[in-house]
Amino acid sequence: MANTETTLKEAMTSIEGTIGVALVDYTSGMALGTLGGGKDLDLTVAAAGNTDVVRAKVRTMEHLGLKDEIEDILITLGGQYHLIRLLKGRGANGLFLYLALDKGRANLAMARHQLKKIEAELDL
Amino acid sequence: MSTTVSPMLVRLAAERATGALLRDHGTLYLVDGQVVHAESPASPGIDVLLTSAGRLPAEDWQEAVDRAGTRGRVGRFLVDSGRLADGELELCHLSALFDAAFFALAPGSGPTRFRYGAAHWLGRIRPVSAAVVERESQRRRRLLDELWPYPDTDTAPVVRRTTPSGQPVTPRQRAVLDLADGERTPGDIARALGRPAFHTLIDVRRLAAAGTVATPRVAPTAPSPVPAWVAQVADDPDTALLRRLRDALEASL
Numbered sequence: 285m286a287n288t289e290t291t292l293k294e295a296m297t298s299i300e301g302t303i304g305v306a307l308v309d310y311t312s313g314m315a316l317g318t319l320g321g322g323k324d325l326d327l328t329v330a331a332a333g334n335t336d337v338v339r340a341k342v343r344t345m346e347h348l349g350l351k352d353e354i355e356d357i358l359i360t361l362g363g364q365y366h367l368i369r370l371l372k373g374r375g376a377n378g379l380f381l382y383l384a385l386d387k388g389r390a391n392l393a394m395a396r397h398q399l400k401k402i403e404a405e406l407d408l
Numbered sequence: 409m410s411t412t413v414s415p416m417l418v419r420l421a422a423e424r425a426t427g428a429l430l431r432d433h434g435t436l437y438l439v440d441g442q443v444v445h446a447e448s449p450a451s452p453g454i455d456v457l458l459t460s461a462g463r464l465p466a467e468d469w470q471e472a473v474d475r476a477g478t479r480g481r482v483g484r485f486l487v488d489s490g491r492l493a494d495g496e497l498e499l500c501h502l503s504a505l506f507d508a509a510f511f512a513l514a515p516g517s518g519p520t521r522f523r524y525g526a527a528h529w530l531g532r533i534r535p536v537s538a539a540v541v542e543r544e545s546q547r548r549r550r551l552l553d554e555l556w557p558y559p560d561t562d563t564a565p566v567v568r569r570t571t572p573s574g575q576p577v578t579p580r581q582r583a584v585l586d587l588a589d590g591e592r593t594p595g596d597i598a599r600a601l602g603r604p605a606f607h608t609l610i611d612v613r614r615l616a617a618a619g620t621v622a623t624p625r626v627a628p629t630a631p632s633p634v635p636a637w638v639a640q641v642a643d644d645p646d647t648a649l650l651r652r653l654r655d656a657l658e659a660s661l
Contacts, residue, residue, distance in 0.1 A: 287494045288534075309503065311580070311607040313551060314544060316502050332547070339578075346576035377461070378580070378607075379499070406495050 291406040292319040299398045301390030306382045310335040325384055334368060334382055363387050369399050413513045413542060416520045421538035428526035434512025437528040442535035445528045446508035450595055451605040454504040460602020464491060481531040501533045506544055507604035513545040548606055556617035562609050564624035565591050573619035584611045
């Protein structure tokens, strides 16, 4: 039974190349917990901004009439990957995990797999 | 840095005070200067958030309050007795705390008092620094205004527009719209859905911006037919003046 802090710690330590991680409530744009980041990546700002990314995709899916759910969203920068994973648990209504990875050190397939595992452990 | 909403909160945080900060629209509970809980009549409490969504049967909540309330360990009891997962309680609590704090820290909400030593029966779950709570409340206020700068949308009954706006509505917003009967306010809808009030304010402002619900018109204050000083004069009629006035009028007509 993991709480937010241990979940973020696990993401930070077990996923290779992690720069920062945040648990975000996407309606309010508030980061419920953050770890890592630093002066080059303000996770609180990233959290609020990325809620717009999620919402834009949700809206587009409504427009298209797609009756499906977003599992994750990947944004590839020159030097980083940003991975957004929407949580599905009972208590996870409208939450996502946001992960920033160093492109040079990260293994994307592995990171996605581990993030999925961490979600399962975040007992909601 | 933006100006602080409650200078008293800043001072109490600095002196690591323990107690309850009472404001017009809600109460913040502090332990060692950190915010451990918040309550507001404008936002559904953690009990509503937990029980409405069916995550916790109402009787389980009641039992926890009965058995652990006097010891101030209701949160701990729910987890230790296996009724709630640690993470679940923590997230729901944070959600309720920031939701209530947003209303409690509404600007200009009357006098502020502090009751030293007062503790909340829920107990310590995850304390948050007062600065974070204040910053988040201000961010939320800005966010609402960026979405649709009509604050009356937050308190007026939600009215669906009859002409379809053609804008897509997300499943979350759909649930809000389904309860918009022209009488319920966003706060009522939040309570009925077991969702934080602020989240419903966001949904309603977005729906209003999209033209799916009506933006309440601020009723223009009816201009008074006579200037305000008339009322003051009437309180203390200067009969001598009135008599002179009458005489003068009679003389000139």
